[in-house]
Amino acid sequence: MLIRSPKSWEISASTVTPEALYHARPRREFLRTLGVGLAGAALARPGALFGATAGFPSKENPLYPAAKLKPTAEEYVTVYNNFYEFGTGKDEPKVNANKGWKTDPWTIELAGLVNQPAKFDVNDLVKKIGGLEERIYRFRCVEAWSMVIPWDGFPLAKLVALADPKPEAKYLKLTSFNDPKSAIGQRQGNLEYPYVEGLRLDEATHELAFMATGLFGKPLPNQNGAPIRLVTPWKYGFKNIKSVVKIEFTATQPKNTWQAMAANEYGFYANVNPKVDHPRWSQASEQIIGGGFFASRQATLMFNGYEKEVASLYKGLDLAKNF
Amino acid sequence: MFSVASCFREAQLQPVVVFLEKLLRSKPVIWTLLILPGLWPLWPLLVTRSPAAGADPLKLILHHLGFIACVLLATVLTFTPLRVLFPRWGVAFALNRHRRLVGVASFAYALLHLTAYLMHEGGFRTLIHDAFEQPKFFIVAGLVAFTILLVLAVTSVNALIRRLGGRRWKNLHRLVYVAAALAVYHQIYARKLFPVQVLWIFGPLGLLEIARVIRQQQTAGGRVKPAG
Ligand code: HEM
Numbered sequence: 173m174l175i176r177s178p179k180s181w182e183i184s185a186s187t188v189t190p191e192a193l194y195h196a197r198p199r200r201e202f203l204r205t206l207g208v209g210l211a212g213a214a215l216a217r218p219g220a221l222f223g224a225t226a227g228f229p230s231k232e233n234p235l236y237p238a239a240k241l242k243p244t245a246e247e248y249v250t251v252y253n254n255f256y257e258f259g260t261g262k263d264e265p266k267v268n269a270n271k272g273w274k275t276d277p278w279t280i281e282l283a284g285l286v287n288q289p290a291k292f293d294v295n296d297l298v299k300k301i302g303g304l305e306e307r308i309y310r311f312r313c314v315e316a317w318s319m320v321i322p323w324d325g326f327p328l329a330k331l332v333a334l335a336d337p338k339p340e341a342k343y344l345k346l347t348s349f350n351d352p353k354s355a356i357g358q359r360q361g362n363l364e365y366p367y368v369e370g371l372r373l374d375e376a377t378h379e380l381a382f383m384a385t386g387l388f389g390k391p392l393p394n395q396n397g398a399p400i401r402l403v404t405p406w407k408y409g410f411k412n413i414k415s416v417v418k419i420e421f422t423a424t425q426p427k428n429t430w431q432a433m434a435a436n437e438y439g440f441y442a443n444v445n446p447k448v449d450h451p452r453w454s455q456a457s458e459q460i461i462g463g464g465f466f467a468s469r470q471a472t473l474m475f476n477g478y479e480k481e482v483a484s485l486y487k488g489l490d491l492a493k494n495f
Numbered sequence: 496m497f498s499v500a501s502c503f504r505e506a507q508l509q510p511v512v513v514f515l516e517k518l519l520r521s522k523p524v525i526w527t528l529l530i531l532p533g534l535w536p537l538w539p540l541l542v543t544r545s546p547a548a549g550a551d552p553l554k555l556i557l558h559h560l561g562f563i564a565c566v567l568l569a570t571v572l573t574f575t576p577l578r579v580l581f582p583r584w585g586v587a588f589a590l591n592r593h594r595r596l597v598g599v600a601s602f603a604y605a606l607l608h609l610t611a612y613l614m615h616e617g618g619f620r621t622l623i624h625d626a627f628e629q630p631k632f633f634i635v636a637g638l639v640a641f642t643i644l645l646v647l648a649v650t651s652v653n654a655l656i657r658r659l660g661g662r663r664w665k666n667l668h669r670l671v672y673v674a675a676a677l678a679v680y681h682q683i684y685a686r687k688l689f690p691v692q693v694l695w696i697f698g699p700l701g702l703l704e705i706a707r708v709i710r711q712q713q714t715a716g717g718r719v720k721p722a723g
Binding site: 245247248251252256260262263266315316317362363449451452453454456457459461462464465468469 | 545546547549550551552553554615616617621624625629631632633634684685687688
């Protein structure tokens with residue numbers, strides 16, 4: 173099997189550091205914070221207006237601990253978003269994705285060249301997978317800024333194992349939602365929708381590839397791609413497709429949305445690489461979001477600091493051509 | 496002949512126009528109009544303390560300063576066509592007394608924009624890399640536009656205007672149209688998607704320029720009859 177044993181990373185709840193600021197608050201409390209008491213009562217599942225709530229609190233994965241990386245302040249992570257479905261301004265998604273767009277209930281489909289095609293409710297999927305773990309990852313946007321984000325989720329490899337790909341399957345094509353009625357950016361047609369991303373199968377089963385349903389110990393806010401999104405920390409942010417509805421296993425390389433928009437600027441791989449410039453700016457350094465006025469720029473690391481883990485995936489590949 | 500001023504007069508708006516003219520003739524008013532918009536980022540950064548602004552404050556400032564530089568550049572270029580099209584309109588006349596000030600202010604904002612860029616993106620090393628080692632056209636365009644504005648600002652001191660003489664000075668200062676075209680290109684390619692604001696910054700100027708060319712051809716045609 174392609175899958176390395178992710179089970180060995182799981183740890184008991186007792187090692188979770190409760191004093192960490194961002195750690196899971198009881199579900200009722202965060203729902204109250206969101207002020208959805210009344211609206212929630214009208215729904216089939218009371219309280220759950222959006223996001224996938226199953227699996228919280230998550231367990232910290234000690235391989236990706238908070239101690240090593242200091243997370244960006246939550247107020248920045250949840251307001252500084254590229255989610256063109258809800259507008260191109262950084263702070264637009266927070267407003268526009270919370271005007272009635274429903275992310276619960278949500279179905280995600282496994283399809284294509286697999287032995288076990290299936291459709292799952294996201295909450296059921298989390299339970300089936302066996303709960304959530306927390307990982308602190310660096311996040312590097314192609315626009316040369318970066319954050320550190322504590323995600324809650326599960327390895328994509330577990331989802332791939334559920335689907336049980338056929339031998340011909342070489343790639344994953346991930347598709348986001350298409351709902352122009354709820355998404356102003358889709359009505360405007362600022363990109364081609366639905367948003368599509370892709371991974372090679374060996375990238376998807378790499379231990380770092382992650383499906384997140386939460387951040388800061390809580391279900392994903394809508395603007396961060398609720399209820400389920402991809403996180404590949406060694407790749408530029410646009411690779412991390414939000415609000416996924418379908419994962420299709422294919423024999424040929426899928427064309428991702430930004431590559432279709434401008435193939436000379438955005439490639440299929442989108443691996444973070446300080447030595448390969450974007451045609452319009454250098455990728456050698458990055459702005460630290462929330463870092464203030466001074467000394468808030470740092471050198472960008474090869475594969476965003478995950479070189480040791482992922483470099484072997486790209487042996488022999490010309491990274492300047494396959495950007 | 497059609498004139499905006501006479502329209503206003505018929506609509507009993509003359510007092511308003513006179514007031515506007517007076518206002519626009521006043522230097523303190525113009526200075527305030529030039530400086531105030533540049534201070535806008537202080538509002539979200541210091542007063543409302545919006546996290547969206549605080550996430551990357553220098554970038555916000557960088558964008559805003561470039562934006563104001565473009566707005567002022569487009570604005571100062573409307574002054575001449577306004578005067579040609581509406582020769583008896585006092586407001587157009589009042590505005591044309593401030594051409595140098597507004598033009599130099601556009602340069603000043605471009606200079607601050609460049610400073611913010613140097614602070615934000617890693618100093619001269621990045622500039623040299625992005626303009627010369629691995630040239631990015633939108634940065635080169637910005638740099639050329641900036642250099643033009645610099646030359647025009649420097650040659651706008653009285654002594655140099657006199658030294659150069661009217662015709663040479665005028666020819667040199669026609670470069671401002673090159674700078675404006677480069678600024679349009681620069682602004683569009685600074686973004687991942689086409690920024691609609693370009694249209695409303697430079698659209699009115701484009702329309703006025705077309706109207707001016709038509710008007711000047713009409714009047715020229717009236718004076719010198721083409722042969723045949
Ligand atoms: C040496 C000269 C210049 C440099 C290095 C420079 C650099 C930049 C950079 C890097 C950006 C994009 C920022 C980002 O999104 O990351 C930008 C945007 C911009 N620049 Fe410049 N620039 C220069 C000159 C100018 C000049 C002369 C003008 C106008 C007269 C100008 C107007 C603008 C505008 C309007 C934007 C777009 C802001 C936005 O998208 O909101 N720049 N510039």
